[in-house]
Amino acid sequence: MTTEPGPARSSTPPVPPSSVPGASAKGTLVIAGRGNRHHEVVVVGGGNAGISLAARLRRYGVRDIAVVEPSGRHLFQPLFSHIGGGTAEAAEAVRAQASVMPDGVTWIQDSAADIRPETNAVVLASGSEVTYGHVVVCPGLQLDWHKVPGLAEAMNSPYASSNYVYELASKTWNLLKELRSGTAVFTMPSGPVKCGGASQKPMYLACDYWRQQGVLDQIRVVLVVPTATVYGVPGVDEELNRKINEYGVELRCNSEVVAVDAEGRTVRVHDSQADRTESLAYDVLHAVPPQSAPDWLKATSLPAKGESGGFVEVDPETLRHTRYPNVWSLGDAAGTRNSKAGAALRKQTTVLAKNLKAVLRGGEPKSKYNGYSACPFTVSRSTVVFAEFDDQYRPMPTLPKIHVAKERRSTWILERDLFPGIYWNLILKGRA
Ligand SMILES: Cc1cc2nc3c(=O)[nH]c(=O)nc-3n(C[C@H](O)[C@H](O)[C@H](O)COP(=O)(O)OP(=O)(O)OC[C@H]3O[C@@H](n4cnc5c(N)ncnc54)[C@H](O)[C@@H]3O)c2cc1C
Known part of the structure; x- marks a missing residue:
C-alpha cells in the first residue's frame, strides 16, 4: 500500500487491541471489512482527523457513521518528538483504537484501497465495498x-x-x-x-x-x-x-x-x-x-489534475471537494494550503463538521477554515516557542497580548504536561 523501508514503517502494523492501553471497545460495532455495506457518512482514516470528526458529527446528531481504519492502535504523534528527546515515555503516545472510537460509530477495520466518487463507493483492501452518502477522506500522509x-x-x-x-x-x-x-x-x-x-x-x-x-x-x-x-x-x-x-x-x-x-x-x-x-x-x-498523500489516493480522481502530492482537491475554506459535492477532506491528506499539523485540523474539524451537518439538513456549507496552524518548538527541556501562523506563514496569534512565540515555561507546561490529556479526553471526543 505504501512505500517504506524494512523496519521503519509509517503505516502501523496490526496490533491486537488487547496489547495496548484502554483496549476495551465501548459499544462500537467492529467489522472486519467483509461484505458490502452502506453508511450515511464514511470516514476514511481513524487518526487525529477521523476520530475527532466522527465524534463531533455524533455530537451534532449524525447517526450513521462508519470509520474505515486498519490499525488496532491510535498514535498521538506530537508526543513522538518528546519520546525522541527523552522527555516522554513511548507508552504515553499509544492507545487501543477501540478505546478512542466514538460510541455508536461503526469501525470497519480494513484499509481503503480506492474511492470511486462516480458510484459513491470506497473499495476496501479485502475486496468489499462501502457505499456512502458522504465520504470524508483523511488517511494521513505516506513517508516516501x-x-x-x-x-x-x-x-x-x-x-x-x-x-x-x-x-x-x-x-x-x-x-x-x-x-x-x-x-x-x-x-x-x-x-x-x-x-x-x-x-x-x-x-x-x-x-x-x-x-x-x-x-x-x-x-x-x-x-x-x-x-x-x-x-x-x-x-x-x-x-x-x-x-x-x-x-x-x-x-x-x-x-x-x-x-x-x-x-x-x-x-x-x-x-x-x-x-x-x-x-x-x-x-x-x-x-x-x-x-506525500498515500499512493492509492494519488491514483483516484480526487486530487487536482497535475498536483503531484496527491492531496484531495478541496475548497480550502469549506473543505468540500471542488468537483464532488459529497466528498470532503481534512487533516494531512487534504489539499489545503496550511502547514499540516494537528493544530490546523483542530480548526478544520469544527468547520467540516458544521458544513457537513448543514448539507445533510439541506443547507449550504457556510463555515470557513482560516488557514490557522501552529507548531510548538521545544527549544529546551523546559521551554517552548509556540508558533502560530496562517497559510502564508504570517503570525496568527490566538492571544496577541501573551506573546507565546517567545520562549516560555508556561507553553512547555501547556504542550508537554496538559496537551496530551486534552487530546485524549477532549479533542478525540469532538469537544475541543
Ligand atoms: C514527529 C511528529 C511530531 C508532530 N508534532 C506535532 C505537534 O507538535 N503539533 C501538531 O499540531 N501536530 C504535530 N504533528 C502532526 C500531527 O500529528 C498530524 O498533522 C496529524 O496526526 C494529522 O492527522 P490525520 O488524521 O490527518 O493523519 P493521522 O493522524 O496520521 O491519521 C491517519 C490515519 O489513517 C489511517 N490510514 C492510513 N491508510 C489508510 C487507508 N488506506 N485506509 C484507511 N485508513 C488509513 C492510519 O492508520 C491513521 O490512523 C506531528 C507529527 C509527527 C510525525
Whole structure:
C-alpha cells in the first residue's frame, strides 16, 4: 500500500487491541471489512482527523457513521518528538483504537484501497465495498523513504533514526543520550511534511541535554532545512536563531539531503541557492523523510489534475471537494494550503463538521477554515516557542497580548504536561 523501508514503517502494523492501553471497545460495532455495506457518512482514516470528526458529527446528531481504519492502535504523534528527546515515555503516545472510537460509530477495520466518487463507493483492501452518502477522506500522509537514496538503509543502521516512526522515536533518544562527541545532523525535506518543526525539536532537546551533561562543546550540531530561513515565520525565526546561536548549531538553509551513505555514515547535502553539494560525516543522524498523500489516493480522481502530492482537491475554506459535492477532506491528506499539523485540523474539524451537518439538513456549507496552524518548538527541556501562523506563514496569534512565540515555561507546561490529556479526553471526543 505504501512505500517504506524494512523496519521503519509509517503505516502501523496490526496490533491486537488487547496489547495496548484502554483496549476495551465501548459499544462500537467492529467489522472486519467483509461484505458490502452502506453508511450515511464514511470516514476514511481513524487518526487525529477521523476520530475527532466522527465524534463531533455524533455530537451534532449524525447517526450513521462508519470509520474505515486498519490499525488496532491510535498514535498521538506530537508526543513522538518528546519520546525522541527523552522527555516522554513511548507508552504515553499509544492507545487501543477501540478505546478512542466514538460510541455508536461503526469501525470497519480494513484499509481503503480506492474511492470511486462516480458510484459513491470506497473499495476496501479485502475486496468489499462501502457505499456512502458522504465520504470524508483523511488517511494521513505516506513517508516516501525511497525518494532519498540510502535513507531507508540508514534507518536500519545503528546510527540514524527518525521521530516520524513511532518505533524509531525511542531509538532516537538512545542515540542522542549516548553521544558524547562527534557530529549530529538533523534534517528536514522539501515539500509537504506534517509538523515541519518536528525536524528541529529533537535537536534543541538534545542540545539542552548535552549542555547539562557538559559535552555540548564537543559535539558539532548541523541543522539542514530547505527553507530560506530557519522556519519562515517572522518573530519565530528570531527566537529560534537565538537558541541556535546559544547552542552553537550550524544552520544550513535552502538545503536538503539528497543521498545517504549508511555504511560510510555520510549525508550528501545540496544547497539549492548556492547550487553546491557537500558531504557531511555524522555520528548520529535524525532525518525526516519526504512525504506525500498515500499512493492509492494519488491514483483516484480526487486530487487536482497535475498536483503531484496527491492531496484531495478541496475548497480550502469549506473543505468540500471542488468537483464532488459529497466528498470532503481534512487533516494531512487534504489539499489545503496550511502547514499540516494537528493544530490546523483542530480548526478544520469544527468547520467540516458544521458544513457537513448543514448539507445533510439541506443547507449550504457556510463555515470557513482560516488557514490557522501552529507548531510548538521545544527549544529546551523546559521551554517552548509556540508558533502560530496562517497559510502564508504570517503570525496568527490566538492571544496577541501573551506573546507565546517567545520562549516560555508556561507553553512547555501547556504542550508537554496538559496537551496530551486534552487530546485524549477532549479533542478525540469532538469537544475541543
Ligand atoms: C514527529 C511528529 C511530531 C508532530 N508534532 C506535532 C505537534 O507538535 N503539533 C501538531 O499540531 N501536530 C504535530 N504533528 C502532526 C500531527 O500529528 C498530524 O498533522 C496529524 O496526526 C494529522 O492527522 P490525520 O488524521 O490527518 O493523519 P493521522 O493522524 O496520521 O491519521 C491517519 C490515519 O489513517 C489511517 N490510514 C492510513 N491508510 C489508510 C487507508 N488506506 N485506509 C484507511 N485508513 C488509513 C492510519 O492508520 C491513521 O490512523 C506531528 C507529527 C509527527 C510525525
